[in-house]
Amino acid sequence: RMQIAILGRQPKISLAELEVLFGAEKISPINEYAASVDTSNPLPQSRLGGTMKSAKLLTRLENTALTDAFKYLQSSIPEHLQYLPSGKLQLGVSVYGEKAQRDWLLKQMLTLKKLIKKSGRSVRIIENKSEALESAQVLYNKLTGPLGWELLLIKDGPDIIVAQTTAVQNIDDYSKRDFDRPMRDAFVGMLPPKLAQIMINLTSPEDGTTILDPFCGTGVVLQEAILMGYNTYGTDLADKMIDYSIGNLNWLQEELPNSFENLKWNVEQADATNHN
Numbered sequence: 001r002m003q004i005a006i007l008g009r010q011p012k013i014s015l016a017e018l019e020v021l022f023g024a025e026k027i028s029p030i031n032e033y034a035a036s037v038d039t040s041n042p043l044p045q046s047r048l049g050g051t052m053k054s055a056k057l058l059t060r061l062e063n064t065a066l067t068d069a070f071k072y073l074q075s076s077i078p079e080h081l082q083y084l085p086s087g088k089l090q091l092g093v094s095v096y097g098e099k100a101q102r103d104w105l106l107k108q109m110l111t112l113k114k115l116i117k118k119s120g121r122s123v124r125i126i127e128n129k130s131e132a133l134e135s136a137q138v139l140y141n142k143l144t145g146p147l148g149w150e151l152l153l154i155k156d157g158p159d160i161i162v163a164q165t166t167a168v169q170n171i172d173d174y175s176k177r178d179f180d181r182p183m184r185d186a187f188v189g190m191l192p193p194k195l196a197q198i199m200i201n202l203t204s205p206e207d208g209t210t211i212l213d214p215f216c217g218t219g220v221v222l223q224e225a226i227l228m229g230y231n232t233y234g235t236d237l238a239d240k241m242i243d244y245s246i247g248n249l250n251w252l253q254e255e256l257p258n259s260f261e262n263l264k265w266n267v268e269q270a271d272a273t274n275h276n
Contacts, residue, residue, distance in 0.1 A: 003037040004030075004152065004163040006053035006096070006132075008194070014050030017201045021048075030156045033096045045167035047228050049197030052135055055152050055163035062159050066098045069153050069160045070108045077112060078119045089116065090141050090148040092126035094133045094165075097155030102128060126150075138168040169194075177223065182251050183244035188217055196224040205230060210264075214272035219245030222267070223252050227259050235270035242269045 007014040011032045018027050018035060026038040036057065037043060043054035061069055073093070081089070093109060109125045116123040126133060126141050133143075133150060143150040143165060150165035177193045184190060199221065200211060211225035216234030222245060225232045234245055245267045253260045 001038070001040045002057040003039055003041075003043050004055040004057055004154065004161065005035045005037055005043060005048070005051040006055070006152070007033060007035060008050045008052050010050070013198060017048065017050045017198050020202055020204050030154060030161070031097055034154050034161075036161075042166050045169065046173075047197060047201070049194035049201070052169055053138065053150075053152075053165050054167040055150075055165045058151075058162045058164055060156075060159050060161050064158075064160045066095065066100060066153065066155075066160065069162070070111075072162070073112060073151065074115055078115055081116065081119055081121050084121075085146050087122075087147045089121055089123040090126065090143055090145075091116070091123055092133045092137065092141065092143050092148075092150045093128070093153065094150060095131040095153045095155075098131065098153070100131050102130070105131070135168050135171055138165060139170060139172070144168060176255075177227075177252070181218070181223075181248045183218055183247040185218055185240075185244060188241070190218070191220040193220060193224055196221045197228070200225055200228060200230070214270075214275070216245050216267060217241050219248045219267070222249060222265065226252070226263055226265060227256070229263070231263055232265040234265075234267040235272060235275055236267075237269070237271055239269050242267055 005018060015027065015029060015035055018037060022037055022039060028036045030036060043051065045051065045054045061072055091112065105128045113123050113125050126137055126143065138144065138150050142148045144167055152163040152165060154161040154163065174193050205211060210231040210233055213221040213234045216222055216236045218241065219234060222232045222234045236242055249265060
């Protein structure tokens with residue numbers, strides 16, 4: 001029933017986003033790097049700007065050291081291989097809240113690889129650059145796919161939570177919506193799409209809501225609101241910014257036409273202090 005969120009670089013903002021979306025009573029922080037979410041549904045990763053990875057909780061190992069947690073994986077992983085489709089398994093393990101040397105982690109992973117191969121399955125392990133795999137490693141090695149496992153070992157007081165990643169932030173999508181837009185202006189600043197998502201989520205908009213950005217700039221809030229399913233209305237005092245927003249939204253509509261179905265957007269030059 002419980003889901004796990006691996007938080008981003010600003011964990012307090014990430015927690016606030018989760019609390020607004022799910023209710024503060026359903027969110028339990030796990031130190032500064034994660035939180036549990038009391039829901040049986042997978043987290044909506046694609047619209048969570050503050051959550052790096054989403055996972056389902058598998059078990060809690062009480063009063064357990066990291067070494068013993070890996071022993072648990074050694075005993076439990078072979079039992080679950082039968083539920084995978086045929087093919088080569090991609091396996092990674094991320095550790096949160098515990099220090100672990102890279103060589104030591106590699107040794108643990110090679111032990112897991114040996115046990116899996118002994119069970120008759122082919123496997124490729126994803127080597128850690130640090131305790132936790134980067135989002136790019138999870139994404140590019142398809143660790144959330146049918147033949148992928150990223151197992152999370154998350155320190156929570158004396159216990160270790162074992163979880164399996166179900167989704168990860170798509171860094172390529174964010175990069176495209178940030179750097180590939182045709183109209184960008186470093187002078188006025190560039191709001192990251194992830195932060196725009198968080199800002200929208202913090203308002204807790206209902207379905208059918210129109211998101212107003214009275215200082216729309218190059219249109220980042222508008223584009224993220226559209227992708228999240230909201231009508232949008234943008235104004236800006238500068239004609240140049242209106243041209244930028246329109247150009248970027250037209251580009252986005254060409255790139256992702258299905259996201260604009262049944263939605264309305266409008267952008268116009270106006271002074272936010274007196275515009276109706």
